[in-house]
Amino acid sequence: MLSRRVVPFTSLIASALALAACSSASVPELRASSPVIYVSSHRQSSDVLNCLEDKLPSVSTSKLGSASELLVGPNAWLVTLTPSQYGSTVKVQKSSEDYGGLPEPEMRFDIARCTT
Numbered sequence: 709m710l711s712r713r714v715v716p717f718t719s720l721i722a723s724a725l726a727l728a729a730c731s732s733a734s735v736p737e738l739r740a741s742s743p744v745i746y747v748s749s750h751r752q753s754s755d756v757l758n759c760l761e762d763k764l765p766s767v768s769t770s771k772l773g774s775a776s777e778l779l780v781g782p783n784a785w786l787v788t789l790t791p792s793q794y795g796s797t798v799k800v801q802k803s804s805e806d807y808g809g810l811p812e813p814e815m816r817f818d819i820a821r822c823t824t
Contacts, residue, residue, distance in 0.1 A: 735779065738786040738801050745800035745816060749823035753789040753796035759822035760787060765809055781807045785815060798823055 749756060757776050761767055764787075768779045778787040784807030788799045798819060802812065 734783065735786065738783060738803060741801045741803070743799045744802045744812065745798065745819055747798050747819065747823055748792065748795065749798060750795040751823060753791045756789055756796055756798060756822050760818065763818040763822060780815075781809045785810065787819075
């Protein structure tokens with residue numbers, strides 16, 4: 709009788725742990741979120757990219773057409789750098805999850821420092 713109660717309980721625990729592991733936002737979810745920062749810069753996107761790679765923690769970089777994307781932290785921030793006629797456009801999107809590794813004021817400061 710006891711074993712019948714243990715099996716559903718262990719299944720419930722395993723399901724809860726699996727959901728907790730999947731709680732960070734995915735890149736498509738980040739792309740769908742509203743930007744928290746959207747700025748134009750006279751600097752070329754490659755210059756902004758190099759600066760941000762030096763300033764931001766845990767960055768992985770990828771290309772999406774002519775744009776570059778920086779994924780910061782565990783899918784916490786998505787920075788999209790798009791070349792423009794006069795330099796570049798920078799769009800920053802934030803996960804709904806709290807990421808203590810890079811608070812929003814620090815992200816804003818780093819973006820300002822790298823785009824001017």
